[in-house]
Amino acid sequence: MHRLIGKLRAVPGQPAALAEILLQSSGAMPGCLAYIVAEDVEDADALWITEAWDSAASHQASLQLPQVRDAITRARPLIAGFDSHVATRPLGGFGLPG
Amino acid sequence: MHRLIGKLRAVPGQPAALAEILLQSSGAMPGCLAYIVAEDVEDADALWITEAWDSAASHQASLQLPQVRDAITRARPLIAGFDSHVATRPLGGFGLPG
Numbered sequence: 001m002h003r004l005i006g007k008l009r010a011v012p013g014q015p016a017a018l019a020e021i022l023l024q025s026s027g028a029m030p031g032c033l034a035y036i037v038a039e040d041v042e043d044a045d046a047l048w049i050t051e052a053w054d055s056a057a058s059h060q061a062s063l064q065l066p067q068v069r070d071a072i073t074r075a076r077p078l079i080a081g082f083d084s085h086v087a088t089r090p091l092g093g094f095g096l097p098g
Numbered sequence: 099m100h101r102l103i104g105k106l107r108a109v110p111g112q113p114a115a116l117a118e119i120l121l122q123s124s125g126a127m128p129g130c131l132a133y134i135v136a137e138d139v140e141d142a143d144a145l146w147i148t149e150a151w152d153s154a155a156s157h158q159a160s161l162q163l164p165q166v167r168d169a170i171t172r173a174r175p176l177i178a179g180f181d182s183h184v185a186t187r188p189l190g191g192f193g194l195p196g
Contacts, residue, residue, distance in 0.1 A: 003134075003136055003148075005103060005146060005148070016189075019189045019190070023189070023190045023191060026191060026192070027192075033193055034191070034192060034193020034194070035191045035192060035193060036101075036188050036190075036191035036192075036193060036194055037188070037189050037190055037191050038101055038186035038187055038188045038189060039186060039187050039189055040184055040185075040186055041184070041185040041186060041187060042184070042185070043184075047189075048103060048184070048186045050101075050103070050148065052193060086138055086139070086140070086141075086146070087138075087139040087140070088136035088137060088138055088139060088146045089136055089137050089139060090134050090135070090136045091114075091117045091121070091135050091136060091137055091145075092117070092121045092134075092135055093121060093124060093132070093133045093134035093135050094124070094125075094132060094133060094134075095131055095132020095133060095134060095150060095195035096132070096134055097193035097195075
């Protein structure tokens with residue numbers, strides 16, 4: 001499983017609008033097992049996006065989906081920066097999707 | 099829901115041993131909906147721990163559980179540092195545990 005953990009910084013005051021765009025675009029992505037947008041309890045303009053995919057290739061392919069390309073276009077003006085973005089591989093635990 | 103995203107840095111060469119201790123201790127924690135330990139694809143000594151709890155209070159209470167206290171004691175010599183640790187609140191998406 002391919003799990004992504006990313007921290008986006010919204011333009012000040014715009015995290016809710018940015019989250020809405022991201023959530024609208026995330027349905028029906030082949031190979032996507034989880035896609036969760038969360039606010040940071042202590043950082044008002046930050047959003048955390050955690051994703052689970054059956055493979056890195058499925059994630060890569062999703063970037064060409066029309067709804068994802070459209071969301072990227074609409075989201076870009078609301079993004080101040082990408083604070084971090086990492087790919088991880090689960091070693092174990094419970095509550096994994098899929 | 100209370101979701102924690104943490105990045106631990108293991109003593110060089112010890113991430114697998116550290117992950118094993120963390121995974122052994124994570125069963126049967128009241129209020130814990132997910133506990134996943136993952137390796138970082140690009141950072142060999144880093145581990146990412148993502149947790150989901152029904153409340154911040156449940157997480158706080160877990161720190162007093164015997165198996166968690168024991169795990170912290172055994173894990174400490176294998177931890178070089180805590181790179182980041184944040185609390186988040188999901189705004190939406192799919193694949194959420196519980």
